[in-house]
Amino acid sequence: MAPLVNKSLLSFLMVLGCFFYGINVSAQVSVNEVPLIGAEVFIEPGQNENDVDTWFKRMKECGMTITRIRMFESYMHKPDGSWDYSLFDRAFKAGEKYNIKIYANLFPATDFDDVGGFKFPRSEAHLKSISNYIKNLAGHFKQFKSLYGWVPINEPGCGHYPKQEFTNLKLAEWKKLQPVAAFNKNSYVHFDFADERFLVDYNTWFLKWLTDEIHRYDNGRPVHVNNHAIFKNAVEYDFPKWRTFLTSLGGSAHASWHFDYFKRNQYAMALSANSEILRSGAGSIPWLMTELQGGNNTFSGNQAMCPTSQEISQWIWTTLATGSKGAIFWCLNPRMSGIEAGEWALLNFQNQPSDRMLAIGQITNIIGAHAQLFANAQVQESGINILYVRQSMWVEKKQSLDFANDFEARKPGAVMKSALAYFEALSQLGLQSNMKEIAEFDFGSDDYTGKTIILSNQIAIPTAYYSKLKSFVQKGGKLIADGSTAYYDENAICVMNNKFPLKDLFGGVIKEYKMRDTLYNVKLNGYTQDFKAHAWQGYIEPATGQSLGKVGNEVIALKNTYGKGKTLWIPSLLGLGSRLQNDYNNLGNLLCNEVDLKDVAFRFPNLEKDMMMKTLKSGNSYLTVIINKSGQKKELTLAGSKSEYKSQLLYTNSGGAVNGKLVSILPEETLVIKWDKN
Incomplete structure (x- = not known):
């Protein structure tokens, strides 16, 4: 040997x-x-x-x-x-x-x-x-x-x-x-x-x-x-x-x-x-x-x-x-x-x-x-993919200073917490979403119709993924980006200067970022309630994108069509702001409007604070697991493409009930429901 x-x-x-x-x-x-x-x-x-x-x-x-x-x-x-x-x-x-x-x-x-x-x-x-x-x-x-x-x-x-x-x-x-x-x-x-x-x-x-x-x-x-x-x-x-x-x-x-x-x-x-x-x-x-x-x-x-x-x-x-x-x-x-x-x-x-x-x-x-x-x-996929980026976490740690305790966005952990914010919002809508490192996402498909990628404050995007993200949208995918996503490349070089490599994908370029406050209001077209964002805000010079919101004459959000797909770009930390406020209602409304939900088997009709639901498929049957952490009894009627299926309560540990698609669940209770076609 x-x-x-x-x-x-x-x-x-x-x-x-x-x-x-x-x-x-x-x-x-x-x-x-x-x-x-x-x-x-x-x-x-x-x-x-x-x-x-x-x-x-x-x-x-x-x-x-x-x-x-x-x-x-x-x-x-x-x-x-x-x-x-x-x-x-x-x-x-x-x-x-x-x-x-x-x-x-x-x-x-x-x-x-x-x-x-x-x-x-x-x-x-x-x-x-x-x-x-x-x-x-x-x-x-x-x-x-x-x-x-x-x-x-x-x-x-x-x-x-x-x-x-x-x-x-x-x-x-x-x-x-x-x-x-x-x-x-x-x-x-x-x-x-x-x-x-x-x-x-x-x-x-x-x-x-x-x-x-x-x-x-x-x-x-x-x-x-x-x-x-x-x-x-x-x-x-x-x-x-x-x-x-x-x-x-x-x-x-x-x-x-x-x-x-x-x-x-x-x-x-x-x-x-x-x-x-x-x-x-x-x-x-x-x-x-x-x-x-x-x-x-x-x-x-x-x-x-x-x-x-x-x-x-x-x-x-x-x-x-x-x-x-x-x-x-x-x-x-x-x-x-x-x-x-x-x-x-x-x-x-x-x-x-x-x-x-x-x-x-x-x-x-x-x-x-x-x-x-x-x-x-097996997990019933929703097509929603929240991506975190290893290089973003590296850059965040490298750039953060020990004495920078004034804003959450300036501390190590903000990158992951931003991704988690969207996961939490989607979970309170009763939606399953994937949490993937960007290298784990399959960028090799021919069609991404109905699929969504969310990049929340992923501050460093490796250059090798610029073309992959463009291909994803070009082939019918939806890309949602907020905060300082793509501010750096993998070497912590700021790519917002001069020629922004994702200009054609995002529909514009950043003119500058400005520090605002721990929480500040963001008003977007078509929404009656203001969104809460955290720390800094990006101001955009549009190219092909359409304005979704302004502060005075400054554009602060864009929608853009790229190939068969679309992008939504809001260079304010909506996810982290919602998480700090502990209120995902407005972010949930945004996601309901932007994400394709037509094939989702089961979901909550509205955002349910401190609740979550996950869905499995087994043969021709579905299983939903619903957990109530709200501290109060909840009664709600489930929505989704399979909500008319016949329900059977398999598990309860507190006395909740299900009648058709009407669910009654007590505080701290877990319900497991089996659904079969009538």
Whole structure:
């Protein structure tokens, strides 16, 4: 066998050169498999065989069919170099006894207080030790029928790469592969975002290296990974490349850790957006939510909370309604020691199910009773695509100053929050919308009639996408852009100066931007109510576009026809302004007028504040999941092209009802309704 350093270098060069291809492995979940619901069992020294058996028994009693286990090297690999697997063997045997599938999560030796695990190797010696760990782990546990698949790393993504020996070596190798910039007389000195680009490739390389190591010793076994803090870390994830070697995609979506862009009554909405980002990232491979918060967090987490049983139900149904093939809670049993001691669990300290776990059992019963219906359920697409742009997040972070706390738009996060604003508005209309990184959108179709792209304050659009966006509209698509969208290119060069490259698409050029206020009014033609916008406002010099609004003699919005399609350009931050005001009524009215809704199966007739609905299609049937976070009982009549179908209430946790297309839903309630043709 060649020396490890050569193998790792070869793998690294292959992934960065985009020359590698995915290996063929059998899928552990498919688009036609019954969703799997479960909870992670935490294994640590001091537990006895009866403890472990009880935990698996409780899962079985609750209708759970899957778990994940952190395979701590520190609890197997002895100081003398020998291995003792007995602590984990009994968990895998219990999985076989109770027919519980197990994801084995690699957790190489690390500090005791390392909650999430390290993200990159520290040195060649460390990489070699990881390889040895995988060899022993996979070689031993592949014998168990309960082994469902491997999770090669827990929660990849950390915001920056470590300045360590191994990483420095890889950075030097990576730089040798980068093309020399071609400058001409019109080029400007600019940022190159090398660190950011390297981090994306470095995450991909290490994940692929781990996957390859697993398959050296357990060939063909499914591999799954859980991304975390998606609204910030999505900038590091090259999902299209990951699909080539992963079997399925997943995520950690802990309200306490990951939803700081949201308030508590918005957590279901946050999970919905999180899930849509993962669904888009997964593409044609299945996805499954790997971690959801199961219980109380006392000292860990950014926000202290204990989910209610209603929230647990909302979270399960939200992920399932976004096409997930299941959900796993963190965790089943409270760990005994460490930073999270006694926290996060679904079982209480007497190993009895909490109200949260009982709520899960009610849902697993529904899934079991309608197994084929949920197995075949697929997201009912609306044709609405909210795109976020990795380079916009890079530029935003680079340009933001630590002391710039006066306006939300000047802080890191404004790019993602602007995209989320449109997602929230559409959700309160009962509409499904995709959340995609721009590279995940399919720009290769021949016809985009009925399709919409929304670019909300995506401040940096890479030059390679100028022609793609033009082609999208030219072929019948609708483009909606607000805020400072396309202010920069991928190198943070302002392209609004001189010749704006999207002039023909947008229908004009920006004369200048002016700072206004935290919230200011924007009046658009045809709308009786003023819109709220945030921070700065763009003033337009029209070319082919038609004015949609003015301030004095200055044009502030354009509609433009380009080929078979149309664009709507409002260079004011309407999305972020609506989000800061916590009022999407006017933005919702705009979207209802601008987005093609004729083929939408189900939607709310009007914007319903703090409510959401998601729609699935299974065979000839439809499923709608409706969640009420408004704090009051709601009665509404659903609209949409299929609203005349016969309704059947499959699930309620508070006593709501459905009569035809009339829905009655109580505060915090979740309704799941099946619809069939009369």
